[in-house]
Every structure is written in structure tokens, then in C-alpha cells.
Amino acid sequence: MKRRIYLTAASAAVTTAIAGCAGGNPEEDGDTVDEDDGDSDDAHSDDDQIDDDHETDDEDEEEDEEDDEPSDLLGTFDDFEDLDAWEARLGSLEADDEFAYEGSQSALLTTTESEEQVRIVRELSEPIDVQGVVPGLALSCDSAASPIIQLHDEDGDILQFQQHVTRGQPFMRRNFGHTSVSGDPDPSAITEIQIVSLVDDETEEELWVDDLHFVPRVEDGRVMIQFQRGFETDYTMGYPILEEYDLPGATFVPTARIRESAETDGDHLTEGQLSELVDAGWSVGTVGVRGQHLHEVDADAAESHVLDPLEWFDERGYDDARYFAFPGGRFDRRTYDLIDEHYDLGFADRHRSQGWASNHLTITRISGHVDQRNLDAEEMIDAVDWTAARGGITTIVFYEMDEDDAEALEATAERIAEHRDAGDLEPISPRELADEYVY
Structure with a gap:
């Protein structure tokens, strides 16, 4: 990499910016x-932050295939008005009919002092094709949380998306980043959706989720x-x-x-x-x-x-x-x-x-x-x-x-x-x- 001469200030009288944050208070x-x-992304060290080094040349070719037809998944996929399709594998899941992004209720996910995460799972009756879409959620929490959406194929390989939410922010849709993959997932045949929230200490945490939705993927x-x-x-x-x-x-x-x-x-x-x-x-x-x-x-x-x-x-x-x-x-x-x-x-x-x-x-x-x-x-x-x-x-x-x-x-x-x-x-x-x- 070549060394370069950077632009200098217009006057020698200007105070040179120092390394670090701004001076003063x-x-x-x-x-x-x-x-x-x-x-x-690498600020997260939990087990669910999957290593990014799993992508293959075949996956690159799949990413290049443009689908001109809009996905029928776009918009709300699950409004959490009925929680029967969801199972709490870790932590607890219950309806909250006093706090929702839209509709009459949201899903309240709670960890306990003995657990490091809450994980809810929805097994799909038919596989869904997520090649052209990205998932998101409406979120609210009582402290701070880094919710994860995992899309599993039938072999258990995973596409992972993640976001962060802080107490005091409005209950609203959040944009999720595509942070990692595990294995060689088939995005055309997703059979299970998991929502995970991890905690850093032994405290009870409450996370409200609503409006599981999909938006178009940016192909290029x-x-x-x-x-x-x-x-x-x-x-x-x-x-x-x-x-x-x-x-x-x-x-x-x-x-x-x-x-x-x-x-x-x-x-x-x-x-x-x-x-x-x-x-x-x-x-x-x-x-x-x-x-x-x-x-x-x-x-x-x-x-x-x-x-x-x-x-x-x-x-x-x-x-x-x-x-x-x-x-x-x-x-x-x-x-x-x-x-x-x-x-x-x-x-x-x-x-x-x-x-x-x-x-x-x-x-x-x-x-x-x-x-x-x-x-x-x-x-x-x-x-x-x-x-x-x-x-x-x-x-x-x-x-x-x-x-x-x-x-x-x-x-x-x-x-x-x-x-x-x-x-x-x-x-x-x-x-x-x-x-x-x-x-």
C-alpha cells in the first residue's frame, strides 16, 4: 500500500487534530x-454468532441469479396474534395484550437468571424460499438486547440476521443485518425459523417481538x-x-x-x-x-x-x-x-x-x-x-x-x-x- 501526503489545513495556525476523541469535556x-x-459484528462472542467463513463459490453463483418476480413473502409473515405455532425451547414465551406494534398483542420473550438466552422456534408446515428476501422484526425491550433471526433448512444449516435494541426506544420495525451463515444453507427451502436473544449476565430480560416480516434483498x-x-x-x-x-x-x-x-x-x-x-x-x-x-x-x-x-x-x-x-x-x-x-x-x-x-x-x-x-x-x-x-x-x-x-x-x-x-x-x-x- 502506498504512503500518501494528506491534505494540510489551510493555515498553519490551525490546531492539528489529535488521535482519539475530540478534546474538551x-x-x-x-x-x-x-x-x-x-x-x-465481531464485538459479539456468543455461540450463536456463527463464523463467517462458510460461504462457497456455489453460493456466490446463487447470489448472482436475479429473480424478476417479487417474492410472495414480502410484508408481514407472522403478526403473533396466535402463538400456537411457536415453541419456547429456552426461556419463556407468552402473549402481551397490552403492548404491541400492531394488532391486539405481541410476543413477550423472557429469560430467567439461570438461562443465558431465550429461544423460540416455529417449524414451518411447508418450506419457504427466502432467496430474494431478508427478515426483520418489530422490537422493544426493558434493557438492551441483540435479537437474532435464524432461518434453518432441513439439514439444520443456518442463515443468520441480527440487530440491537435499547430500552426507551419506540416499539417499531428494525432493519436486520445479515451477519453470518452456518454450514451450507439452502435458501430456497427454509423449514424452521428461530428467534434468539442472548444475555450477558445472570439477569432476567424481557424482549417484545411483533410483525415478523420480509423485505426485498439487495441482490448486488x-x-x-x-x-x-x-x-x-x-x-x-x-x-x-x-x-x-x-x-x-x-x-x-x-x-x-x-x-x-x-x-x-x-x-x-x-x-x-x-x-x-x-x-x-x-x-x-x-x-x-x-x-x-x-x-x-x-x-x-x-x-x-x-x-x-x-x-x-x-x-x-x-x-x-x-x-x-x-x-x-x-x-x-x-x-x-x-x-x-x-x-x-x-x-x-x-x-x-x-x-x-x-x-x-x-x-x-x-x-x-x-x-x-x-x-x-x-x-x-x-x-x-x-x-x-x-x-x-x-x-x-x-x-x-x-x-x-x-x-x-x-x-x-x-x-x-x-x-x-x-x-x-x-x-x-x-x-x-x-x-x-x-x-
Whole structure:
């Protein structure tokens, strides 16, 4: 990999961005990346997080076969109005007629202190063909959970999909990422569906599920490189790398932190740098006025925190900027509804290779975590290769970068370009995603 000279700041007076999170008071600034930002698949070490190294050349050929006919599975598959078809293999399953996403009830899954997971199973009377679809669920929980949907064929081989949900979030549909396979599953003949939720400690956990549904699968993979929190390294490091490989970028900025000029102290983008990125074809969105976790924003400030960036964009002529990246993936009902009313797309959920969005405000993404600000090259290239082989939409997020991060981005950009040139995948922008892949 070639070493490169990155763009320098416009003035020597500019303070150089340091490695790590933003300076100042992290809690006040909202620039600290906590574990809720950690979207990397390998952060999970449970037995149900199946190794990704099972794919075969034959499976690659299957992924390339386009089915022009829409699947009859699209939409709700099970509304959980009748739980007789489901069996609790671990934990407990009961109907909750006081809390539902839609209809008169949902399914309440509960673990006990002696169990590490809850697992419910539905054996299908006839096999179903899931070649052109991806499953999802409506979710709510009393703490935090990482629900898994497993699709089993008659040999017990598995297609696995996963998501994360946190207490205080609305009961709603979530986009599931395709995280792993076990064995050599036959997607044309799925005979059993399992829903699993694992717990990390010996505590009772309640998870509500509703509206098991299918959305269209994205046959040819799509990848987005996204930068969040508006650090100057988006411009000095990220921009020249993506430009070399003719790849678009997207930057999501806290508008109150964007500097008027290079003479203004700080480590965030200047208005001139942001303008140059947009002129070069980058997309722009926001993480709110200052990038705070939305559930921590005072109720009387929530509206301005969410809406002021749109006014800021309008004043500067950015007429395609109605995209919101939820810091830490956190939100509550009031902030979610505000964003739903005023934005076209949101990024909040975890994992790679989602299908069409059943929820346009919780698009999935992968990123670093509290102990690792950005993913390394191996992790990102693995996600890119997986997306090229199995389809779906994968969004890779960078926060503030250092030289190691830049090298990792260059290796990843090179791999994306190789797959693009081979016809295996394409870059995607927020606008393309919003216009073409919302179900």
C-alpha cells in the first residue's frame, strides 16, 4: 500500500487534530464514541454468532441469479396474534395484550437468571424460499438486547440476521443485518425459523417481538463510506483517499461545531472544507447541533437540536442534506418523531448487509466502539467482501482519523474499487438509498 501526503489545513495556525476523541469535556461535547456506537459484528462472542467463513463459490453463483418476480413473502409473515405455532425451547414465551406494534398483542420473550438466552422456534408446515428476501422484526425491550433471526433448512444449516435494541426506544420495525451463515444453507427451502436473544449476565430480560416480516434483498451489494461528527480529518485524510479511488463519501456534521475559517481554533471541518467536499460529490447530513446522544438532550432543547441543522444547511445552499445519523444509535419517541417529520433518512442500527429498509430512519452501519474508535482494515475488508458475495447494503462509519485509520481506509477503498470494477458491488449515497431501497 502506498504512503500518501494528506491534505494540510489551510493555515498553519490551525490546531492539528489529535488521535482519539475530540478534546474538551467529552460528556458536554457529545463527541465521545461509547459502546453504543460499536457496530462491529465481531464485538459479539456468543455461540450463536456463527463464523463467517462458510460461504462457497456455489453460493456466490446463487447470489448472482436475479429473480424478476417479487417474492410472495414480502410484508408481514407472522403478526403473533396466535402463538400456537411457536415453541419456547429456552426461556419463556407468552402473549402481551397490552403492548404491541400492531394488532391486539405481541410476543413477550423472557429469560430467567439461570438461562443465558431465550429461544423460540416455529417449524414451518411447508418450506419457504427466502432467496430474494431478508427478515426483520418489530422490537422493544426493558434493557438492551441483540435479537437474532435464524432461518434453518432441513439439514439444520443456518442463515443468520441480527440487530440491537435499547430500552426507551419506540416499539417499531428494525432493519436486520445479515451477519453470518452456518454450514451450507439452502435458501430456497427454509423449514424452521428461530428467534434468539442472548444475555450477558445472570439477569432476567424481557424482549417484545411483533410483525415478523420480509423485505426485498439487495441482490448486488452496495457500500457507503460515511464520516460522522465532522472532524477535519474527513477532509485532510478521508477526502484524498476516496478521490483517488473515485469513491463518494458522506459526512454527518454537528453544525454548531463547523468552523467559519481555518483561523478558528478547533479540530472540526471549516465551512470552506465542507463546501469543497460537497462540490466534489460528497453527501452531507447531520448528527444534530452538537452531536449529543438524543435521549440526553433536554426536552425543551430537542426541537432546536434536531431542526437547527436544516436551517444551517438551507442558509448555505445545501438542499440535499435531510439525513440524520443518531449518535450512539440512541433516541426516544419525541426525537424520533421529530426526525421522522423533517428528515428523509436516518442511520441508527447495527450490522452489515441489510436488505431494503423497512424503517428508513434506522439504517444499519458498522463502526468502532469504546476501545477502538474506528474499525481496522481487516474488519472493513471482511465486511466489503461479505457484501460483494452476499448482497445487501453496508455502511462503514469513520470518526476522527489518525494515520493508522487512514491506511485502513485506503486498503478498504482499494478493495471496494476492485469489487466495483469486477461488477460485484457499487457505492451508494444516502439519496440513492432513500429513493431506491426503502420498502
